[in-house]
Amino acid sequence: MDRKLDEMVIALKDELVSAVSDSVRVKSVQDTPVDGGPFGKGVKESLEKTVKLAKDLGFEARNADGYVGIVDYGSGETFGVLGHLDVVPEGEGWEVPPYSGLVKDGEIWGRGTQDDKGPMIAALYALKAVKEYVKKPSKRIRLIFGTNEESGWECMKYYVKHEEIPDMSVTPDADFPVIFAEKGIVNYGISAPAHNGGEGISVEVLSAGEAPNMVASSARAVLRGVDAESYEKIEAFSPKNDTKLKLTRSEDKVEILITGSSAHGSTPYKGQSAIAAIVDLLADLRLGDSEIKNFLTAIKSKIGYEFYGESLGISGKDSMSGELTLNAGTLRLQAGVLKLVINIRYPVFFNESMIRSQIEEAFKGFRVETFHHQKPLYISPDSELVKMCREVYKEVTGHDEEPIAIGGGTYARAVPNAVAFGALFPGNVEMAHQPNERVSIEDLLLVSRIYAQLFLRFLQS
Structure with missing residues (x-):
């Protein structure tokens, strides 16, 4: 490890913390497109703010039509770092304002601190140190700030179509030490017409979940025509998970509010699904x-309450990437249609068309749509890129863990010869897509230190 460069990164700690906190204050959740902002006002603001920060740090930086921010240092053979500035909705259950960027107890709090603003800004400050240390590089480091990772990847589609593809790339949007395989990811929309005719209880409102790739933290239903017997049944209902039920009765309507806890869609067992409970009721x-x-x-x-698709007949695993997982992400009654969106992460050696066939059979008579499908990723653990990441990680941390496979989907799928490298350290709690998302300042600084050494290794190779 180059000690002088490491000391230069450590000296940037206060600047790094301030920049991450400032970035988190922008609510960059996808919204209605605006002029120059295909993913909404907040995302546009976050992108413009980040490009300005990079320019203020002395880099060549540009905003590519509101889709991506590009920051370059050097020229020639290119090493890319791909990450994103957009975030998932905040959800319920926060102890602090979710877009405060609050710094307390050695941590930065807020949506995006782990996923993915914090790690990408850590990479930017790593590059700042490298820029001061390596004056005339014969190669190039390129940081690519995406803006639509959480809801469609249109930013990366734009980049691949219009911009230069790096020779090798990493993304700080998963785990250390290094990710060599990512499960396939696919969303299925399953729907049925809703007429609310006939005798019995009428469902006037049914809305649950924030996004397909989040465990639903809340669910709300408004019912009309609830008789005394049915009301007693609702009152006596006990969810089979740790969600909480609240009832409000006014005139001839009953409002049901179920509160659970969110988690990343790749680890649905870490949350408490409000959708599972409201459907059960x-x-x-x-x-x-x-x-x-x-x-x-x-x-x-x-x-039901399942995480692995057992009752759908799609459960299973492979030795390379583990078990298939299933998350019921959103449930909406809208415009005469009731629609459920499920998010499935399937093992590297599984076949998506067979999974869909099984789901269509299980939900025969209902409409099944496939969207946002990302095929699995596999890079050999013996590849030059994986070995380089692993060696740098060992040099800086002193640890030599084996490369791993994950259920999450990263931008490593967007370009050839790319892997996820960080930013969550082994043993740490993942807070992405959860309430009270936050990152340790020391961990964030360590990410920056690791990336600085990685950049130096590439530039000197």
Whole structure:
């Protein structure tokens, strides 16, 4: 490890903390497109702010049509760092304002501190130190700041179409020591018409979940025509997970609010799904709409509280990347249609078309759509890129863990010869997509130190 460069990065600690805190204050959740901002006002502001920061640090930096920010140092053979500035919605259960960027107890709090603003700004400050240390590089480091990672990857599609592809790349959007395999990711929308006719309870409102790749932290239903017997049944309902039920009755309506806890869609077992609980409750009521009743019954029977797709007949694992996981992300009654979106992470050697076929069979009679499919990623653990990342990680941390496979999906899939490298350290708690997301300042600084050595290794190779 180059000690002088390491000391230069450490000296930037206060600047790094201030920059991350400032970035988190921008709510960069995808929204209605605006002029120069295909993913909404907040995302546009975050991108413009980051490009300005890079320019203020002395870099060549540009905003590519509101899709990506590009920061360059050097020229020639290129090493890319791909990350993103957009974040998932904040969800429920925060102890602090989710976009405060609060610094307390040695941590920076707020949505994006772990995923992925904190790590990408850490990479930017690593590059700042390298720029001061290596004056005339014969190669290039390029940081690529995406803006649509959480909801479509249109930013990376734009980049690949219009910009130069790096010779090798990493993304600080997963775990250390280095990721050599990522499961396939696919969302399925399953839907049924909703008419609310017939005798029985009418479902006027049903809304649950924030995004397909988040465990639903809340669910709300408004029912009309609830008789005394049904109301007692609702009052007595006990979810099979640790979600909480709240009832409000006014005139002839009953409002049901179920509160759970969110988690990343790749680890649904870490959360408490409000969708599982609301479906469990509603499916057993005497609903007037047979279509809604049948659909909710099917969801309860084929998904329920499960995380691995057992009742759907799609559960399984491979030795390379582990088990298939399933997350029921959103459930909406809208414009006469009740729609469930599930997020599945399937093992590297599984076949998506067979998974879809099984889901269509399980939900026969309902509409099944496939969208946002990302095929699995596999890079040999013996590749030059994986070995370089692993060696640098060992030099800086003193640890030599084996490369790993994950269920999350990163920008490493967007370009050839790319892997995820950090930014969560082994043994640390993942807070991405969860309330109270935060990052240790010392961990963030360590990310910056590791990336500085990685950049130096590439430039001197």
